[in-house]
Amino acid sequence: MSDRVTVAKTYKLYLGGSFPRSESGRTYAVTDAQDRFLANAAQASRKDVRDAVSAARKAFPGWSGVTAYNRGQVLYRVAEMLEGRREQFVSAVRDSEGASNAASIVDTAIDRWVWYAGWTDKIATVLGAANPVAGPYFSFTVPEPTGVVGVFAPQHSALLGLVSVLAPVLAAGNTAVVLTSSARPLPAITLSEVLATSDVPGGVVNVLTGDTGELAGHLAAHADVNALDLCGAPADQAGELERAAAETVKRVLPAPASEPDWTRRPDIKRLRALTEAKTVWHPTGM
Amino acid sequence: MSMEWEYAPAPENRDIARLKSEYRMFLDGEFVEGAGPGLKSINPATEEVLADVSTAAPSDVDTAVAAARRAQDKVWGPMPGAERAKYIFRIARMIAERSRELAVLETLDNGKPIKESRDSDIPTAAAHFFYHAGWADKLDYAGFGPDPRPLGVAAQVIPWNFPLLMAAWKIAPALACGNTVVLKPAETTPLTALVFAEICAEAGLPPGVVNILPGAGDIGAELVGHAGVDKVAFTGSTEVGKQIQRTLAGTGRKLTLELGGKAANIVFEDAPIDQAVEGIVNGIFFNQGHVCCAGSRLLVQESVADEVLGKLRTRIGRLRIGDPLDKNTDVGAINSAEQLARIRELTSSGEVEGADRWTSPCPLPDKGFFFAPTVFSQVSQSMRIAREEIFGPVLSVLSFRTPDEAVAKANNTPYGLSAGIWTEKGSRILWAAQRMRAGVVWANTFNRFDPAAPFGGYQESGFGREGGRTGLEAYLDV
Numbered sequence: 001m002s003d004r005v006t007v008a009k010t011y012k013l014y015l016g017g018s019f020p021r022s023e024s025g026r027t028y029a030v031t032d033a034q035d036r037f038l039a040n041a042a043q044a045s046r047k048d049v050r051d052a053v054s055a056a057r058k059a060f061p062g063w064s065g066v067t068a069y070n071r072g073q074v075l076y077r078v079a080e081m082l083e084g085r086r087e088q089f090v091s092a093v094r095d096s097e098g099a100s101n102a103a104s105i106v107d108t109a110i111d112r113w114v115w116y117a118g119w120t121d122k123i124a125t126v127l128g129a130a131n132p133v134a135g136p137y138f139s140f141t142v143p144e145p146t147g148v149v150g151v152f153a154p155q156h157s158a159l160l161g162l163v164s165v166l167a168p169v170l171a172a173g174n175t176a177v178v179l180t181s182s183a184r185p186l187p188a189i190t191l192s193e194v195l196a197t198s199d200v201p202g203g204v205v206n207v208l209t210g211d212t213g214e215l216a217g218h219l220a221a222h223a224d225v226n227a228l229d230l231c232g233a234p235a236d237q238a239g240e241l242e243r244a245a246a247e248t249v250k251r252v253l254p255a256p257a258s259e260p261d262w263t264r265r266p267d268i269k270r271l272r273a274l275t276e277a278k279t280v281w282h283p284t285g286m
Numbered sequence: 287m288s289m290e291w292e293y294a295p296a297p298e299n300r301d302i303a304r305l306k307s308e309y310r311m312f313l314d315g316e317f318v319e320g321a322g323p324g325l326k327s328i329n330p331a332t333e334e335v336l337a338d339v340s341t342a343a344p345s346d347v348d349t350a351v352a353a354a355r356r357a358q359d360k361v362w363g364p365m366p367g368a369e370r371a372k373y374i375f376r377i378a379r380m381i382a383e384r385s386r387e388l389a390v391l392e393t394l395d396n397g398k399p400i401k402e403s404r405d406s407d408i409p410t411a412a413a414h415f416f417y418h419a420g421w422a423d424k425l426d427y428a429g430f431g432p433d434p435r436p437l438g439v440a441a442q443v444i445p446w447n448f449p450l451l452m453a454a455w456k457i458a459p460a461l462a463c464g465n466t467v468v469l470k471p472a473e474t475t476p477l478t479a480l481v482f483a484e485i486c487a488e489a490g491l492p493p494g495v496v497n498i499l500p501g502a503g504d505i506g507a508e509l510v511g512h513a514g515v516d517k518v519a520f521t522g523s524t525e526v527g528k529q530i531q532r533t534l535a536g537t538g539r540k541l542t543l544e545l546g547g548k549a550a551n552i553v554f555e556d557a558p559i560d561q562a563v564e565g566i567v568n569g570i571f572f573n574q575g576h577v578c579c580a581g582s583r584l585l586v587q588e589s590v591a592d593e594v595l596g597k598l599r600t601r602i603g604r605l606r607i608g609d610p611l612d613k614n615t616d617v618g619a620i621n622s623a624e625q626l627a628r629i630r631e632l633t634s635s636g637e638v639e640g641a642d643r644w645t646s647p648c649p650l651p652d653k654g655f656f657f658a659p660t661v662f663s664q665v666s667q668s669m670r671i672a673r674e675e676i677f678g679p680v681l682s683v684l685s686f687r688t689p690d691e692a693v694a695k696a697n698n699t700p701y702g703l704s705a706g707i708w709t710e711k712g713s714r715i716l717w718a719a720q721r722m723r724a725g726v727v728w729a730n731t732f733n734r735f736d737p738a739a740p741f742g743g744y745q746e747s748g749f750g751r752e753g754g755r756t757g758l759e760a761y762l763d764v
Contacts, residue, residue, distance in 0.1 A: 126429065131754055133736035134413065141740050141754060226745065239536025246531035248700070249524065249545065249746045254538060267431070269764070277740045277756045280719045282729045 011041045013048060013209060014192030016055035017202015023047045030186060033098025041185045044208035049218045052206035056148040056175040057224050059203030064145045064173040068121035074199045075117035075170060081194045082110045088190060089159060096158045096184040108263055109160040115266065116167035123172060123271055136284050143275035145173030146251055147226030150219040152212065152233040158184035160262045162191065165231050168270035170204065177219060178207045181232060185209035213237065220244040227251035227274055293606070296613040298400045303391040309339045309476065311500055312483030313346065314353035315493025320346050322501055327477055330397035331610050331619035331654040339476050342499035344508045350497040351514040354439040354466040357494030362466050363436060367423030374419035374461055376489040381412040384485065388478055392450055393610045395477040397619030398573055400611050410735060411454035417737035418458035421758060425463065428755050430764035436464030437540055437763050438516030443506040445522045446472035446621050447576040453479050455752045456519050457496060463761035465517065468497045470509055474622050476500035515539065519760065524746050542750025542760040544578065544742055546675040547703030550696035551581030551732065552718065555589045557708035561730065563597045569706055569732035571605060571617055571659055575679040579704035581732055583672060584683045585692050591685045595663060599644060602659045607648045617679055620655040629657050629678035636662045636671035667698055689714065693721045702744030706732050
């Protein structure tokens with residue numbers, strides 16, 4: 001009796017809630033840390049970037065409009081499903097990153113997702129205010145989601161790094177177009193499968209695999225993108241991408257000098273950067 | 287029996303401004319002659335020269351940035367917050383003490399009505415210092431973690447529409463957070479910023495903590511692009527804001543931008559119409575419409591459009607346009623010939639594109655830069671007067687049928703600074719306020735400002751906030 005032949009997975013893009021191939025028909029070979037073939041991934045094109053931005057824009061009113069409590073529940077549900085697929089993620093991280101501590105990386109990623117899920121209905125309490133203005137008015141300030149965020153996922157930390165930049169985008173009520181790590185895209189697609197079967201509406205997260213350097217300029221210059229997290233942007237393009245962002249006054253989280261240590265406890269910097277303070281005034285009186 | 291009740295002229299005494307024939311820039315605690323070409327600041331209401339003002343050259347920018355750096359490293363940065371606070375409180379008090387002088391000077395230099403500089407600009411400028419002074423020793427409680435650090439040297443470039451007030455919005459939070467500043471006032475309105483420099487000197491503020499460098503746009507570009515600054519704050523046009531964002535791209539320097547707007551002012555059919563009419567007038571004619579958050583697009587529900595438009599014309603027809611120093615003047619002078627030309631160009635595009643133009647029949651002075659309040663009706667969204675910031679006393683009126691249509695039209699702009707909502711129904715106010723993609727929403731009021739209330743835009747109206755706890759972030763390394 002021969003060994004059973006395993007069913008290999010085809011990795012595609014995650015766009016508008018479904019898993020299409022790149023419209024360009026391109027794929028590229030993804031290897032593990034020892035340079036052994038893992039799979040072919042879709043190599044997204046400029047058109048895929050544009051489709052992803054449209055999907056993210058379309059999903060924005062719904063996702064930003066649900067209650068913060070609901071958003072928290074939906075995101076917590078994602079963590080539950082990550083936990084259920086823990087072994088799969090451990091193996092995906094081990095393959096992609098060659099990490100001997102893959103299990104602890106996955107645990108931290110799940111915990112991080114839970115941390116951000118719990119933020120949805122606290123952001124306004126912490127960042128908002130009742131403003132004591134000098135006049136007969138009630139004035140209050142609330143943080144609101146910035147809009148469509150272009151996320152340049154970290155190039156090295158394919159799951160924990162991705163979760164650390166994506167979860168705050170979603171917790172704050174934004175929708176995302178993610179350019180995954182070019183060389184380590186597979187955990188992001190596996191995460192997309194979790195998102196697709198969770199209650200996160202289609203289009204809220206769109207995941208493009210491919211050559212970050214090729215897609216970066218198109219995402220940074222897209223007029224319907226409101227903010228960029230350049231965390232995993234190619235270092236030699238960072239200035240150029242920020243210049244492109246200026247054309248429509250995008251908010252930019254600049255690329256760090258080197259990839260952060262994602263195991264460190266997060267703070268709320270990303271939640272602050274990806275929300276807009278809105279101040280509302282109304283007169284008081286009889 | 288009907289009677290004409292005419293106002294007698296009630297001009298404020300211009301001597302109160304203590305106008306000097308020459309003003310010099312303020313650098314490292316001294317008033318010095320700049321190496322720039324110099325400029326003449328004129329009174330836009332009369333076109334007379336008010337004063338000669340020395341301007342900075344690039345070498346002065348270097349000197350000022352170096353002075354600000356020294357002051358930050360050696361004096362202002364290490365100083366305990368409680369001590370910084372006392373200097374800032376002093377400044378607040380001294381602005382209040384010299385408020386009449388500053389108000390008259392502001393009106394002479396800018397052209398805005400004395401009642402606005404006296405009741406709004408100057409007191410609010412003092413309030414900004416008073417408010418932020420209190421933060422200087424309480425930053426641990428501002429929600430950015432323990433002991434938040436200043437950024438360092440802040441380069442600040444401000445516009446001509448609220449000269450002293452914009453300086454206060456920029457300088458007060460910067461100082462409270464422990465930064466030092468180099469500020470460039472607008473080319474056409476440098477005078478009150480230089481009197482403010484006198485106040486800094488008289489308050490004993492250590493040399494180099496505040497530096498004021500008058501100049502034109504080239505000096506602004508020099509300052510914001512200077513490698514020695516840590517932070518840039520700009521208020522002005524979206525076009526220049528984008529240039530600055532490009533300049534700073536990849537440098538890692540912090541930037542906040544407060545840019546243009548094309549605010550929708552939405553009047554629902556259940557609005558208190560008379561109150562709304564007052565609010566619409568205030569929204570667009572306050573400060574001659576030279577307001578980035580002006581309610582320049584009136585969206586009125588079809589069922590009340592004729593009534594609103596009729597009452598609006600009657601009310602606008604009674605606005606008094608003329609001598610800004612006259613206490614009865616409602617609408618003063620356009621700030622410059624250049625701005626007047628821009629307003630004229632955009633209003634003629636409105637006529638060419640087919641909107642109905644109504645102009646107030648009010649008499650205008652023979653000299654100076656004046657523009658009669660103007661209302662365009664039958665405006666469609668594609669017209670330039672519905673899309674571009676006019677920055678003048680010109681209102682574009684569009685109509686809508688359903689609340690959803692109002693929201694869609696209000697948000698149909700790359701800007702997102704402010705919005706107005708007029709309705710008696712509380713739930714509708716909150717419904718609409720949630721849906722406005724704008725940083726400030728005024729419901730049943732308009733153009734309210736306070737140092738405790740964060741102000742700033744969505745989208746191409748800029749990023750970062752000024753005022754409130756939120757506004758401190760712009761000047762802290764957090």
